Amino acid sequence: MNSLRKVRKAKGLTQEEVANAIGVTKQSLSLYEKEERKPKFETLLKLADYYSVPIEYLAEIPSGLTKFVSSLGNMTYEALQNAIVIWAYERNIVNAKNTHKQFMKVTEELGELAEGINKDNQGQIKDSLGDILVTLIILSKDLDVDLLDCLRGAYDVIKDRTGKTVNGVFVKEEDLHE
Template sequence: MKGIYNGKDYFELEALVESWSEDRGILDKATPMAQALKTLEETTELCVAVNSEDRIEIIDSIGDILVTLIIQCQLQDLKIEQCLESAYKVIAKRKGKMINGQFVKEESLPEGMVAGDDIPDDYRMD
């Protein structure tokens, strides 16, 4: 699937990010924890953009998060596709319930509640 960036696909862009991080010396000096904090910073920016419904900033923030995760994968000698596949294998058959606009996995539902139960829209999980 081709994107809007000069016709490059995801894998080409991922390789460009990996090269960029090497060329800038990020891999030589970054630590996994510092990179995780950078991901958190970019995620906070995404929350601000979503809250203000700023589509341009949402796109930028999601891209920035992907960049930080690709670099984290380099630091951990992983590929992001490997991590995504691992996560999908865990969630593929997961059951849960939508509560206040968020999917809550069945094992995290309040005691006695199961995925098929009716839950009021204003239910709050503590």
């Protein structure tokens, strides 16, 4: 099964729903999924956006090529996030039915971070922080939530926040007067 069909089925969508959403006929989408016709680049972009998956995954760019291109220079956070999402889709990890299991992976990695901090083990701390990010990225795909949008939203909330640090913890201005 090609990636177009795989993602659609994983999201629990019908061909008709997807076709209507991106502005193609159900017949065209069916032909794309059967690999009897290649979608135009613009259509592939619409599908990637609609499914919230990297276009590289839908275009079925070999992971070896993606790794090679990635190794050519420093990756941006967004490029690294896309590489992680591709990796997770290639291994059939992303699945809305397994959201609770992916959430448990996040909490498991948090526990390992706590252990690393308690033991002052810098290697374990770095490994755990990386693993937490990976599991959060995958969880966000399971939940069909854009993690970068969440991060931008959180920053918008805190960027103008005032307060002060008390015993190593930032306390919001409004909480200082309670």
